[in-house]
Amino acid sequence: MAADHTRTAILLAAERLYAERGFADVTMRDIVAAADVNLAAVNYHFGSKDELIAELFVSRSLVTNRERLNELKTAEEAGGGRARIDAIFAALVGPTLRGCLGPDKQRSDAARFMIRASIESVPPIRKIKNREVDHLKRFAAAMRRSLPDHDDVDLFWGLHFALAMAHQTIRDSERLNKLSEGRCDLNDVQGIINRIVGVSVLALTGRAKARA
Amino acid sequence: MAADHTRTAILLAAERLYAERGFADVTMRDIVAAADVNLAAVNYHFGSKDELIAELFVSRSLVTNRERLNELKTAEEAGGGRARIDAIFAALVGPTLRGCLGPDKQRSDAARFMIRASIESVPPIRKIKNREVDHLKRFAAAMRRSLPDHDDVDLFWGLHFALAMAHQTIRDSERLNKLSEGRCDLNDVQGIINRIVGVSVLALTGRAKARA
DNA sequence: TTGCATTTCAAACGCGTGTATGAAACTATC
DNA sequence: GATAGTTTCATACACGCGTTTGAAATGCAA
DSSP states (O other): OTTTHHHHHHHHHHHHHHHHHOSTTOOHHHHHHHHTOOTHHHHHHHSSHHHHHHHHHHHHHHHHHHHHHHHHHHHHHHTTTOOOHHHHHHHHHHHHHHHHSSOGGGOOHHHHHHHHHHHHOOHHHHTTTHHHHHHHHHHHHHHHHHOTTSOHHHHHHHHHHHHHHHHHHHHTHHHHHHHTTTOSOTTOHHHHHHHHHHHHHHHHHHHHHHHO | OTTTHHHHHHHHHHHHHHHHHOSTTOOHHHHHHHHTOOTHHHHHHHSSHHHHHHHHHHHHHHHHHHHHHHHHHHHHHHTTTOOOHHHHHHHHHHHHHHHHSSOGGGOOHHHHHHHHHHHHOOHHHHTTTHHHHHHHHHHHHHHHHHOTTSOHHHHHHHHHHHHHHHHHHHHTHHHHHHHTTTOSOTTOHHHHHHHHHHHHHHHHHHHHHHHO
16 A cells, blocks of 8 residues: 555556557557556556556546536536536536647646547547546536527537537647648637637527527 | 459458448458458558558548539539538538438448548558648638638638537547437438538628627 | 469468566565 | 565566568460
8 A cells, every 4th residue: 555656657657658649659568668667567556458548547537527517616606506608618628628738838648638538449448438428418407507498409519519629629730730821829728718619609599599 | 453353352341441440440351351362462462551551541532522622613613603601611521421420321431431540540641641731721712712801710710610520420429329318310411511511600600790 | 385474372470569477575564 | 583465577478460471373475
């Protein structure tokens, strides 16, 4: 119990390497070298490589989800139980965007690890991923409280599109940068969040107006 | 020259397997088994596994891009050189969505292969991918002609978001299905296209209105 | 048919991977 | 300080991968 220094060293090194280079390119030998421990330590402490990844994913998704739920809670309290729809979207996409884009200093390995996990979809993670849906349902519920007159299906699509825009912006920032020849400022994280939230809100409210 | 039956059999088998299972899970032995050819045939005809993937990617991106540009051309001719913005978005996301979702019968291995390629980002493809930006610039140019009063930066973001929504809908249709408990109909491809196009148009025009 | 180039085939090679082993080093309790 | 339990370490193992090899089969012109 004293010496789980080794355990945490492995977890931190693995998180950082996976966040930076993805799952496919990182071997156990890379991890133990970065953690400065012996090769056999991973199997001793975690059982297998897959179990290490699984543990990492579970603990890190708790971190990300807590951040999002904190923002959501703040927004709901500010509105007396009914958060503004833009605040809900901001709580949904803000933490991940801030953790993955923006200045290096305040990037979080946890957020970038989670994005990798959602991109590369490696077997040990795929099996646990169902919990994410439960987490998102909380946001769907908050949206329903915020916009009680809207069709549920529209709300689901709105949530889906908001995540899509955030996720893809992180993933393909390089392409957008080349396409716009640098004119889309990817360092202005708050500006990006505002843009995504704005489009998401408009997608819901504008569509409702178009129907009426 | 007579017997490039083997070549095309390998290409077709590889395309189908990669489309179905992704790059990480498909080995050369899987491919040659599906194509019913000898293991060494891949190296004989293509040089290496990476060169096979690269050739596949180049030829298939021609197919997808041609489809998109055809729709764009039709839309521009219908508008006398200026396509309607919704038609541009439909040309951008329609072909891929139709090829990846919808009834099994009319799904195209080419479209699904391209989506895999854009998701998994395997080294041999990453190096060629710059051409995609040139292809997208044609759509950016069409958008500029369609909405000459808009800021270029907004157009780039609009294009980026449209692709993001389409791409993520293909990729994560499973999650949306679970989240909505089946209420988001993922077989209604035209409905999905309309939704994405609608949001994309609204994102551009609504934002402009909000400024004014 | 003969001869040469092309294509196929079974088998093996080298390499990197995750995992297992058993001895050595350490830690803590009596 | 001896002993039992925990953790580290160097090393080796088994396996799957992409690739190579050299001989056999095939195609085709003279």
